[in-house]
Amino acid sequence: MALQQNGIASKHNGETSSHHPSTNGNGEIQHEQAERFAFTSEPTLEDIRRMQAEFTDERNWNQFHKPRNLLLALVGEVGEVSELFQWRGEVAEGLPDWTESEREHLAQELSDVLIYLVELAEKCHVDLPQAVLRKMALNRLKYPASKVHGSAKKYTEYKD
Numbered sequence: 001m002a003l004q005q006n007g008i009a010s011k012h013n014g015e016t017s018s019h020h021p022s023t024n025g026n027g028e029i030q031h032e033q034a035e036r037f038a039f040t041s042e043p044t045l046e047d048i049r050r051m052q053a054e055f056t057d058e059r060n061w062n063q064f065h066k067p068r069n070l071l072l073a074l075v076g077e078v079g080e081v082s083e084l085f086q087w088r089g090e091v092a093e094g095l096p097d098w099t100e101s102e103r104e105h106l107a108q109e110l111s112d113v114l115i116y117l118v119e120l121a122e123k124c125h126v127d128l129p130q131a132v133l134r135k136m137a138l139n140r141l142k143y144p145a146s147k148v149h150g151s152a153k154k155y156t157e158y159k160d
Helices: 045-058 067-085 100-123 128-142
Strands: 008-012 015-023 029-036
Touching: 045 100, 067 100, 100 128
Parallel strands: none
Antiparallel strands: 008 015, 015 029
């Protein structure tokens, strides 16, 4: 399932692209085609949950992996991701100015965040894929495209 706020997603040669409307000099609407980044289909969140559960079981770490501890570990890992971006200012999508080593470091830190998030959801019995579907449906109601297109205001700032 592709989650996208603007434009229409389509598949071309296995790559997802988007068509974003823009205007030319005459005010006519044009559609630009831009390639979208896509994740691989595996491992799934369930695969990640299972791998982490096995890893934790093999080390007898469940005694330490309580929801509060996992949350604090997750926050710590988010802090480590933040450090990688600190003092850089805005960075371009795809991180073209980053070295391969910097990108790999980011991938490792983001992986830590995801692993702790998935394990926290497991310990709290939250089915993340289903929660995402419910949350996206709620977000569509809170942020109707016809009202919020191109704006970063919070939903409470929009008037009917």
